[in-house]
Amino acid sequence: NAGVTQTPKFRVLKTGQSMTLLCAQDMNHEYMYWYRQDPGMGLRLIHYSVGEGTTAKGEVPDGYNVSRLKKQNFLLGLESAAPSQTSVYFCASSGGNRGQAGYTFGSGTRLTVV
């Protein structure tokens, strides 16, 4: 009954370092999403995927890359972290193309870039 699992839960990076956030879902969902959440700005879509091997840009894609090599996993990479990327990152998955079944969210990754 895991749903969506995000790792790590917390991370502190120095400016210029790289890291990968992992999202794994066990619900056989086609659609997966990466969001960032900042105070007063709600949820902003970074990248999303409509199936294995596909990725697409969302609202705020700059500075991030993603990959969906396996249906159950969606990776978010930061090649050269910047303080502006300090945020809470959420992964979500959905079984419908307009979220008909609802999104299932992970518990988030709190990233601080110093």
Next chain:
Amino acid sequence: AQSVTQPDIHITVSEGASLELRCNYSYGATPYLFWYVQSPGQGLQLLLKYFSGDTLVQGIKGFEAEFKRSQSSFNLRKPSVHWSDAAEYFCAVGASNYQLIWGAGTKLIIKP
């Protein structure tokens, strides 16, 4: 342009009082509408959703929402709030390009 507006950034309600959180949307087609709740330090959880049919929909935790097409609204209600309802609430509309369009959220504060 497609958008979701939650006019209230914060709402404070006394425990046991009724609650209404407002949501207005702008969307050209028939909307799919959602309310999610986020407890502190947690991800978002689906409260309820509307696709078609009865405009009053029931959700989890005693919440309900009413779709009013003429007002482009989908307000969330609860007859009597509990301290455990303190959280942030997000309204969203399902867009045709695989995405949800999110409101900015309303933070609910419960007074003892």
